[in-house]
Amino acid sequence: MLLSEVNHFANAIEKMLVRGAGLIGSTAAWGMYVSTLHQSEANDIDWRKKIKADATKLIKTRPTAVNLKWAVDQQLKAINDCASLPEALETSFQIATKIWNEDAQMCKDLGVHGLELIDKISRKKNGKTVNILTHCNAGWLAFVDHGSATSPIYAAFDQGIDIHVWVDETRPRNQGSRLTAWELGEHGVPHTIVVDNAGGHLMQHELVDLVLVGSDRTTGDGDVCNKIGTYLKALSAKDNNIPFYAAMPSSTIDWSREDGKSTPIEIRESDEIKYMEGLDQDNNLTSVLLTPASSNASNFAFDVTPARLVTGIITERGISKANRQALLSLYPEFSA
Amino acid sequence: MLLSEVNHFANAIEKMLVRGAGLIGSTAAWGMYVSTLHQSEANDIDWRKKIKADATKLIKTRPTAVNLKWAVDQQLKAINDCASLPEALETSFQIATKIWNEDAQMCKDLGVHGLELIDKISRKKNGKTVNILTHCNAGWLAFVDHGSATSPIYAAFDQGIDIHVWVDETRPRNQGSRLTAWELGEHGVPHTIVVDNAGGHLMQHELVDLVLVGSDRTTGDGDVCNKIGTYLKALSAKDNNIPFYAAMPSSTIDWSREDGKSTPIEIRESDEIKYMEGLDQDNNLTSVLLTPASSNASNFAFDVTPARLVTGIITERGISKANRQALLSLYPEFSA
Numbered sequence: 001m002l003l004s005e006v007n008h009f010a011n012a013i014e015k016m017l018v019r020g021a022g023l024i025g026s027t028a029a030w031g032m033y034v035s036t037l038h039q040s041e042a043n044d045i046d047w048r049k050k051i052k053a054d055a056t057k058l059i060k061t062r063p064t065a066v067n068l069k070w071a072v073d074q075q076l077k078a079i080n081d082c083a084s085l086p087e088a089l090e091t092s093f094q095i096a097t098k099i100w101n102e103d104a105q106m107c108k109d110l111g112v113h114g115l116e117l118i119d120k121i122s123r124k125k126n127g128k129t130v131n132i133l134t135h136c137n138a139g140w141l142a143f144v145d146h147g148s149a150t151s152p153i154y155a156a157f158d159q160g161i162d163i164h165v166w167v168d169e170t171r172p173r174n175q176g177s178r179l180t181a182w183e184l185g186e187h188g189v190p191h192t193i194v195v196d197n198a199g200g201h202l203m204q205h206e207l208v209d210l211v212l213v214g215s216d217r218t219t220g221d222g223d224v225c226n227k228i229g230t231y232l233k234a235l236s237a238k239d240n241n242i243p244f245y246a247a248m249p250s251s252t253i254d255w256s257r258e259d260g261k262s263t264p265i266e267i268r269e270s271d272e273i274k275y276m277e278g279l280d281q282d283n284n285l286t287s288v289l290l291t292p293a294s295s296n297a298s299n300f301a302f303d304v305t306p307a308r309l310v311t312g313i314i315t316e317r318g319i320s321k322a323n324r325q326a327l328l329s330l331y332p333e334f335s336a
Numbered sequence: 337m338l339l340s341e342v343n344h345f346a347n348a349i350e351k352m353l354v355r356g357a358g359l360i361g362s363t364a365a366w367g368m369y370v371s372t373l374h375q376s377e378a379n380d381i382d383w384r385k386k387i388k389a390d391a392t393k394l395i396k397t398r399p400t401a402v403n404l405k406w407a408v409d410q411q412l413k414a415i416n417d418c419a420s421l422p423e424a425l426e427t428s429f430q431i432a433t434k435i436w437n438e439d440a441q442m443c444k445d446l447g448v449h450g451l452e453l454i455d456k457i458s459r460k461k462n463g464k465t466v467n468i469l470t471h472c473n474a475g476w477l478a479f480v481d482h483g484s485a486t487s488p489i490y491a492a493f494d495q496g497i498d499i500h501v502w503v504d505e506t507r508p509r510n511q512g513s514r515l516t517a518w519e520l521g522e523h524g525v526p527h528t529i530v531v532d533n534a535g536g537h538l539m540q541h542e543l544v545d546l547v548l549v550g551s552d553r554t555t556g557d558g559d560v561c562n563k564i565g566t567y568l569k570a571l572s573a574k575d576n577n578i579p580f581y582a583a584m585p586s587s588t589i590d591w592s593r594e595d596g597k598s599t600p601i602e603i604r605e606s607d608e609i610k611y612m613e614g615l616d617q618d619n620n621l622t623s624v625l626l627t628p629a630s631s632n633a634s635n636f637a638f639d640v641t642p643a644r645l646v647t648g649i650i651t652e653r654g655i656s657k658a659n660r661q662a663l664l665s666l667y668p669e670f671s672a
Contacts, residue, residue, distance in 0.1 A: 167631075169507065169609070169626075170533070171505065171507060171531040171532060171533055172531050174626060174627075177609075177626055177627040177631070177633075178626070178627065178628075181627055181628050181631040182628045182631075185628050185630055185631055191631065191632070192631075192632045192633060192634050193609060193610070193627055193631050193632065193633040193634075194609070194633065194634050194635075194636075195507040195508050195532070195564065195565070195609055195635075196507060196531070196532050196533050196565070197506070197507055197532050197563075197564040197565025197568065197639075198564055198565070198634070198636050198639075199568070200565070200567040200568045200571070200639055201564060201567065201601070201636050201638075201639035201640075202636075204567070204597075204639070204640070227533075228531065228533040228534055228537060229531070229532070229533025229534070229536070231536040231537065231540070231572070232533065232535070232536045232568040232569075232571070232572060233568075235536070235568070235571040235572060235575055236567070236568060236571055239571055261540075265537070273505070273513075273529060273530070273531055274529070275614070276612050276614060276624065276626065277624070278611070278612060278624025278625050278626045279624055279625040280616075280622055280623075280624050280625075281623070286616055286622060286624050287616075287617070288612065288613070288614025288615055288616050288622050288624055289614050289615040290505075290510060290513055290514070290612065290614045291510075291513040291514065291517055291529055292514075292517050292518045292521050294521055295503075295513070295517040295518075295521055295527065295528075295529050296527070296528045296529065297513075297528060297529040297530065298528050298529075298530050298534070299530075299531075300530075300534050300537050300538075302537075303533075303534075303536055303537035303540070304537075304540070
C-alpha cells in the first residue's frame with residue numbers, strides 16, 4: 001500500500017495496518033513530512049494552518065498511544081520555527097529520520113539493560129530455562145526495530161541464555177498469537193502460545209520467572225498503560241511474587257501526567273470482538289462471526305497498571321523503579 | 337446424536353458436546369444406566385466388573401469436573417449393593433433420574449439465595465443498574481436447568497431488578513460469547529460481551545458491582561476451581577473491593593480436598609487455541625487457523641481461586657463464607 005497522502009497515514013494508524021508504540025510515532029512523523037510535501041506557498045495559502053490540521057487529524061487516530069502525539073508535536077514545533085516552506089520540508093524530513101533512527105537505537109539500548117535482568121534470573125536458576133510471559137506485541141513489528149519488551153528477549157537469546165516465552169494470545173486483535181509468536185518463531189526463540197486467561201495459573205505453578213510487557217503510555221509517576229489485560233497479569237505477578245517489568249523507550253513516558261487513571265483509553269469497534277480473521281482450510285484469509293449476531297460487545301483497547309504493581313521500568317538509559325523520583329534520576333531534563 | 341452406548345456418553349463428555357459441572361454429572365449418571373442396560377447375566381459374565389470398567393472410562397474423560405465422579409460413584413455404589421442385574425437396572429435408572437431432577441432443583445434453590453444478594457446491591461444503588469461480570473458459561477446449558485451462576489441472574493431479572501451482565505468471552509472455547517451471551521439474549525437479559533482481558537479495566541472504573549461465576553470443583557476449604565482465567569478476575573475484584581461469589585450446587589464441593597492446589601487441572605488439545613470456529617459470510621460453520629502453524633500452544637482448562645479471594649459461596653442451602661467451618665454449618669452431614 002502506497003502512503004502518499006496524510007489521509008493514508010491516518011488510516012494506516014487508525015485501522016492498525018501499523019500499530020505499536022514506536023511504529024505509530026515514527027509513522028506519524030513521516031505523515032507530517034508528507035503533509036509538508038503537499039503544501040504550496042502559491043496564492044498566499046496558509047500552509048502552516050494546513051499542516052496543523054493534518055497534525056490534529058493524525059493525533060486523533062489513536063488517543064492512548066503517546067508516542068503518536070510526541071512525534072507529531074516535535075514535527076509541528078520544528079515546522080513552525082521554519083521561515084519558509086522549503087525549510088520546513090527539509091526540517092520535517094530530518095526530524096522524521098531522527099525519530100525513526102532514535103526509535104530503533106533506544107529499543108536496542110533498553111535491550112542491553114533488560115538483558116542484565118534476564119541474565120541475573122538465569123544465574124539464580126543455575127542456567128535453567130528462564131520463563132518469560134509477555135502480553136500483546138511489543139516486538140520489532142511494533143517499533144522501527146528490536147521492539148521494547150522483546151528487545152531484552154532477543155538480546156538474551158542471542159547471548160545463549162536458555163529462555164522460553166509464554167505468549168499471551170491478546171484478544172481481541174491477537175497481536176500475541178499472530179505477531180509475537182511469528183516474530184519469536186522467525187528468530188528461533190522457544191515459545192508457547194497461551195490464552196490470556198492462562199497467565200494466572202502459570203504463575204501460581206511457578207512456570208513464570210518474569211513478566212515483561214511494553215507500554216503505550218506510562219505516566220511520570222510510573223503508572224503503565226498497555227494493551228487491555230496487562231493489569232490482570234500484573235495483579236497475578238504481585239500475588240505470586242514474580243517480577244513485573246515494563247520496557248519502553250523514554251518517548252513513551254508522559255511526564256506531564258501523574259495518575260494513570262486519567263490516561264485516555266481508546267474504545268474500538270465491537271466487530272473486532274465479534275469477528276475473527278484466520279486462514280481457512282484453503283489457506284484463504286477468512287473472517288468468521290464468533291458470537292450471537294444480536295449481542296453487543298465493548299472493546300476497551302488498553303488498561304492501566306498502577307505503579308504499585310510494577311517492579312521496574314526498563315528504558316534506554318537503564319532500569320528504574322516505577323516512581324517519578326527514580327525516573328527523573330535517569331531523565332533529569334524533565335525535572336520541573 | 338443418539339447416545340446408546342457408554343462410549344457415546346464418554347465421547348460426548350470428552351469432546352464437550354455436553355459440558356458444564358451439572359450436565360457432565362447428569363450425563364455420566366445416564367451413561368451408567370446405559371452401561372447397566374448393556375450387561376447380561378448369561379454365561380456367568382461378571383457384569384459388575386464390566387460396569388466398573390465403564391465407570392472408570394467415564395470418570396477419565398474430564399479429570400477436573402468433580403460432579404462427574406460424584407455422579408458415577410453414586411451409581412457404582414448403588415449398583416454394587418444390588419443383588420441382581422434387573423435390580424441394578426431399575427436402581428441405576430432411579431438414581432440417574434434423581435441426579436437429573438436434583439441438579440435442576442439445587443440450581444433453582446441457589447438462585448433464590450443469590451437473588452437476595454443481587455437485590456441487596458440493587459437497593460444499595462437505589463435501583464440503578466446492577467452490573468454483574470461472569471466468566472464462562474454456568475447457565476442452563478451447563479446444568480439440567482437454571483444454571484449455577486446464571487440462576488440468581490435469571491431470578492433477579494424475572495423479579496424486575498435492573499441488571500446488566502458483562503459476559504467474558506472465555507477463550508479458548510468461548511463459552512461466554514457463544515453460550516452465555518446466547519442464553520441471556522434468549523431470556524432478554526441485557527448483556528455485553530467483553531474479551532477476557534477487559535474485566536480488570538471494568539472493575540477499576542466502577543463498572544462492575546458483582547463478579548458471579550460457577551465452579552467445576554470447590555474444595556471443602558473453599559478454594560474454587562473454575563474455568564481458566566477465573567483467578568485473574570478474583571484478583572481484580574479483590575484489588576477493587578468488588579464482591580466475588582461462586583455459585584454451585586453442593587454436588588460440586590469436594591469435601592475430601594483441602595488445598596485447591598492439589599485439584600487436577602485438565603490439559604486439552606492445543607488446536608482448541610490455534611483454531612477457532614465461527615460462521616463465515618455464507619453462514620457456514622468454518623474453522624480458521626489463528627496462529628503461525630508451527631507455534632506451540634498450551635491449553636490449561638481450569639485454574640484455582642484461593643478461598644482468601646472468594647467473598648462467598650452460593651449453594652442450594654444458602655450463602656456461605658469460603659471456609660470449611662462455614663460450609664459445614666450448611667452441610668453438617670459432611671463433618672468428620
